[in-house]
Amino acid sequence: MLSLIKEMLSYPFLVRTFVVGILVCTCAALLGVSLVLKRYSMIGDGLSHVGFGALAVATALNRAPMAIAMPVVILTAFFLLRMSENGKLKGDSAVAMLSSSALAIGVMVMSFSNGMNIDVYNYMFGSILAVTRNDVIISVLLSLFVIVLYVVFYTKLFAVTFDETFAKATGTKAGLYNMLLALLTAVTIVVGMRLMGSLLISSLVIFPALTSMRLFKSFKAVVISSAVVSIVCFVVGISLSFLFSTPAGATVVCTNLAAYLLFCLLRISPTV
Amino acid sequence: MALIKCENVKLSYENKVVLEGLDFEVQSGDYLCIIGENGSGKSTLVKALLSLKSVDGGSITFGDGLKKTEIGYLPQQDGARKDFPASVGEVVLSGRLNKRGLRPFYSSEDKKAARSSMEQLGIWELRKKCFRELSGGQMQRVLLSRALLATSRLILLDEPVSGLDPVVTNEFYKLISELNKNGLTVIMVTHDISASLKYASHVLHLHSEKPFFGTKHDYSKCECCKEFIGGEEKCCH
Numbered sequence: 284m285l286s287l288i289k290e291m292l293s294y295p296f297l298v299r300t301f302v303v304g305i306l307v308c309t310c311a312a313l314l315g316v317s318l319v320l321k322r323y324s325m326i327g328d329g330l331s332h333v334g335f336g337a338l339a340v341a342t343a344l345n346r347a348p349m350a351i352a353m354p355v356v357i358l359t360a361f362f363l364l365r366m367s368e369n370g371k372l373k374g375d376s377a378v379a380m381l382s383s384s385a386l387a388i389g390v391m392v393m394s395f396s397n398g399m400n401i402d403v404y405n406y407m408f409g410s411i412l413a414v415t416r417n418d419v420i421i422s423v424l425l426s427l428f429v430i431v432l433y434v435v436f437y438t439k440l441f442a443v444t445f446d447e448t449f450a451k452a453t454g455t456k457a458g459l460y461n462m463l464l465a466l467l468t469a470v471t472i473v474v475g476m477r478l479m480g481s482l483l484i485s486s487l488v489i490f491p492a493l494t495s496m497r498l499f500k501s502f503k504a505v506v507i508s509s510a511v512v513s514i515v516c517f518v519v520g521i522s523l524s525f526l527f528s529t530p531a532g533a534t535v536v537c538t539n540l541a542a543y544l545l546f547c548l549l550r551i552s553p554t555v
Numbered sequence: 556m557a558l559i560k561c562e563n564v565k566l567s568y569e570n571k572v573v574l575e576g577l578d579f580e581v582q583s584g585d586y587l588c589i590i591g592e593n594g595s596g597k598s599t600l601v602k603a604l605l606s607l608k609s610v611d612g613g614s615i616t617f618g619d620g621l622k623k624t625e626i627g628y629l630p631q632q633d634g635a636r637k638d639f640p641a642s643v644g645e646v647v648l649s650g651r652l653n654k655r656g657l658r659p660f661y662s663s664e665d666k667k668a669a670r671s672s673m674e675q676l677g678i679w680e681l682r683k684k685c686f687r688e689l690s691g692g693q694m695q696r697v698l699l700s701r702a703l704l705a706t707s708r709l710i711l712l713d714e715p716v717s718g719l720d721p722v723v724t725n726e727f728y729k730l731i732s733e734l735n736k737n738g739l740t741v742i743m744v745t746h747d748i749s750a751s752l753k754y755a756s757h758v759l760h761l762h763s764e765k766p767f768f769g770t771k772h773d774y775s776k777c778e779c780c781k782e783f784i785g786g787e788e789k790c791c792h
Contacts, residue, residue: 452605453705454624454653500685501642
């Protein structure tokens with residue numbers, strides 16, 4: 284066991300992966316609780332597809348991927364939020380429409396330029412090898428930004444998640460905190476895409492929250508448990524993927540699935 | 556001066572006018588019941604009073620230094636929070652949020668206030684329990700406690716007893732009545748007309764033609780009250 288850890292940490296790219304991954308997992312898990320409870324879990328999925336489309340366009344234009352994807356995804360997050368608030372389009376169908384369109388546009392743009400190149404493939408399925416030093420610095424900063432804002436506004440986010448009408452009626456600016464939630468989610472997804480791939484990043488948002496909700500009954504306990512479950516699953520997943528040479532992103536998602544099933548079992552077992 | 560004064564208020568819902576020419580006043584210490592058939596605009600009026608919706612005509616003014624955000628609100632039970640993991644303590648404490656401003660976390664003062672409110676309503680023992688696992692009556696007490704933390708002056712209850720059994724309903728009415736005697740102004744939207752005649756000081760009956768507003772005494776003499784209870788008479792005012 285110890286020698287495995289030692290061996291893994293001797294690869295600089297794995298150290299980078301752990302640093303970025305653990306931070307991104309924490310962000311995703313924290314935000315995930317509110318997103319799942321507000322029935323916004325599809326937004327994470329939609330945003331990752333939009334992010335992919337934006338990346339494809341950025342690659343075709345030979346621009347820095349993050350610089351294009353970040354504003355596009357943030358704007359989309361605000362747009363989706365606005366749409367589901369107005370009730371013009373039912374949330375889930377709106378997101379499904381948007382995400383498949385973005386994916387399709389991304390693929391079209393690529394076929395016009397130079398076909399599926401390695402970079403785009405990496406963004407789709409994630410690649411731990413693709414994490415560069417610069418990525419680490421940007422990701423760490425952005426993740427810390429998300430975590431700090433989440434902690435500072437934790438009480439407000441709880442109130443807005445639990446009962447938006449009451450929060451609004453008693454003078455909490457619910458619209459503002461919904462936007463904050465959308466902004467933080469967008470940032471987390473763009474940062475996490477490189478690592479997990481746009482097809483899998485949304486699972487990091489949804490899984491830990493659902494898993495924790497099996498067992499815990501207070502909001503705080505669910506939030507803390509989500510973060511812990513998310514980090515543990517990530518570390519175990521990456522280790523397994525290192526041991527058995529399986530794709531990193533998919534292994535992490537499977538570990539999350541296993542954790543979910545485990546929590547379901549714990550819930551029905553009478554000893555707990 | 557009145558706490559709330561509505562003058563010639565016009566409200567519409569999805570571009571359809573549901574209320575027009577509505578005049579009423581709520582004085583400090585009043586217990587006002589708002590009644591009316593389904594679709595008579597009760598919920599729309601509630602939204603307007605909570606400043607969640609703007610009026611399409613006339614004005615709603617707050618007096619006596621009552622701020623727009625000083626209305627404690629007990630929402631209608633809609634089952635939307637059925638799977639929400641939140642402890643009773645967390646829910647109650649969130650009522651203090653409007654006193655926090657931009658400061659993060661709750662202070663020990665907030666927690667003390669939450670404790671005394673929970674003790675007053677007999678739910679302190681439930682504080683660690685999960686909100687979704689409470690009975691209907693307990694849930695209402697928790698939400699009431701939260702609302703009372705948000706304000707000590709005016710509380711707006713939206714059909715608070717729907718879904719409660721008669722015993723719990725009576726207990727709840729008594730509780731509200733006690734709070735009212737201690738100086739809390741109460742506005743309650745309800746279908747329960749006999750209870751409103753028993754406890755309320757004023758009645759606002761929303762009606763498609765002309766809304767009735769007056770004291771309980773005047774209302775019980777008015778024909779439209781009898782009609783609402785079950786008579787056949789035409790409305791008088």
